[in-house]
Amino acid sequence: xxxxxxxxxxxxxxxxxxxxxxxxxxxxxxxxxxxxxxxxxxxxxxxxxxxxxxxxxxxxxxxxxxxxxxxxxxxxxxxxxxxxxxxxxxxxxxxxxxxxxxxxxxxxxxxxxxxxxxxxxxxxxxxxxxxxxxxxxxxxxxxxxxxxxxxxxxxxxxxxxxxxxxxxxxxxxxxxxxxxxxxxxxxxxxxxxxxxxxxxxxxxxxxxxxxxxxxxxxxxxxxxxxxxxxxxxxxxxxxxxxxxxxxxxxxxxxxxxxxxxxxxxxxxxxxxxxxxxxxxxxxxxxxxxxxxxxxxxxxxxxxxxxxxxxxxxxxxxxxxxxxxxxxxxxxxxxxxxxxxxxxxxxxxxxxxxxxxxxxxxxxxxxxxxxxxxxxxxxxxx
Numbered sequence: 001x002x003x004x005x006x007x008x009x010x011x012x013x014x015x016x017x018x019x020x021x022x023x024x025x026x027x028x029x030x031x032x033x034x035x036x037x038x039x040x041x042x043x044x045x046x047x048x049x050x051x052x053x054x055x056x057x058x059x060x061x062x063x064x065x066x067x068x069x070x071x072x073x074x075x076x077x078x079x080x081x082x083x084x085x086x087x088x089x090x091x092x093x094x095x096x097x098x099x100x101x102x103x104x105x106x107x108x109x110x111x112x113x114x115x116x117x118x119x120x121x122x123x124x125x126x127x128x129x130x131x132x133x134x135x136x137x138x139x140x141x142x143x144x145x146x147x148x149x150x151x152x153x154x155x156x157x158x159x160x161x162x163x164x165x166x167x168x169x170x171x172x173x174x175x176x177x178x179x180x181x182x183x184x185x186x187x188x189x190x191x192x193x194x195x196x197x198x199x200x201x202x203x204x205x206x207x208x209x210x211x212x213x214x215x216x217x218x219x220x221x222x223x224x225x226x227x228x229x230x231x232x233x234x235x236x237x238x239x240x241x242x243x244x245x246x247x248x249x250x251x252x253x254x255x256x257x258x259x260x261x262x263x264x265x266x267x268x269x270x271x272x273x274x275x276x277x278x279x280x281x282x283x284x285x286x287x288x289x290x291x292x293x294x295x296x297x298x299x300x301x302x303x304x305x306x307x308x309x310x311x312x313x314x315x316x317x318x319x320x321x322x323x324x325x326x327x328x329x330x331x332x333x334x335x336x337x338x339x340x341x342x343x344x345x346x347x348x349x350x351x352x353x354x355x356x357x358x359x360x361x362x363x364x365x366x367x368x369x370x371x372x373x374x375x376x377x378x379x380x381x
Contacts, residue, residue, distance in 0.1 A: 008135065010109070013261030049086075063089050258301065
């Protein structure tokens with residue numbers, strides 16, 4: 001008899017885990033529960049080629065990502081064309097892949113978990129599902145005990161009557177007014193006439209003024225592209241950026257379930273990108289020998305603890321980004337970072353910085369005042 005693994009939350013982390021278990025573990029039946037009416041919600045998730053191990057690439061390829069062979073960045077004192085491949089997944093494609101791949105009996109949409117135990121769940125429609133293992137993938141969890149900044153954005157999917165002229169992704173265009181912390185505009189060309197324009201802020205306050213950011217996107221398009229458009233979609237987000245604190249805030253001792261995705265702290269500490277950790281955790285689940293709630297909690301918690309230790313440098317860099325300069329000057333931290341060679345940039349995004357990379361990140365002319373930088377670095381780890 002197959003062992004049943006119940007995944008609570010049908011976003012990126014839960015969806016990829018269900019696909020991976022279905023493909024690689026014939027002895028396991030994944031059950032995916034999502035309270036919304038579609039898997040994946042309303043999101044675009046991006047990653048660089050080097051972020052996902054070659055042997056795991058099949059998992060994201062099953063969803064059908066868009067890929068560009070290179071991308072650009074722009075700062076007041078530095079512009080670069082970077083030959084690192086960039087990829088994006090769209091939530092409708094994740095939804096379709098799940099419906100196409102998993103049996104209908106493995107999927108639950110539009111139903112919320114109202115009672116969860118290590119042995120199963122009772123859903124909002126009264127259905128009870130028993131399971132050998134329960135994993136929590138329901139988005140952001142408690143944040144008390146963490147020192148946080150925020151990455152907040154409005155992204156609009158625009159359709160132009162004539163080609164917009166953006167040939168490849170602009171990952172960070174920081175040649176814009178610096179307001180409310182480090183600000184940049186992100187451009188993602190879906191086609192010659194369709195473009196995502198996202199206005200993003202690294203701010204100490206989570207408040208998001210959607211109408212104001214829409215106006216700024218309109219002004220940016222008018223100034224930089226100068227073509228008429230219609231809006232065909234919109235995404236908003238307020239994501240945590242961890243500056244310090246304790247991992248226990250995300251993994252309390254009295255919580256019996258393993259966590260994946262944002263709820264478990266599995267995201268890039270500086271950029272918030274979540275695809276690499278979602279893929280790695282999905283593949284880790286396929287290799288588990290103890291398919292029980294307690295066994296998967298130990299497996300995932302051990303990985304979370306290891307990553308917390310390994311990624312301390314990023315939290316230090318985040319403290320510099322948020323605290324070592326006034327809001328209008330914070331862009332200088334990442335502007336300085338981009339003096340590194342392409343392999344180092346790739347390792348930064350893949351969270352595989354070497355000791356030399358870290359040294360070079362902090363070397364050269366300081367991007368911010370030395371005393372302010374030292375004060376920020378000395379903050380909580």
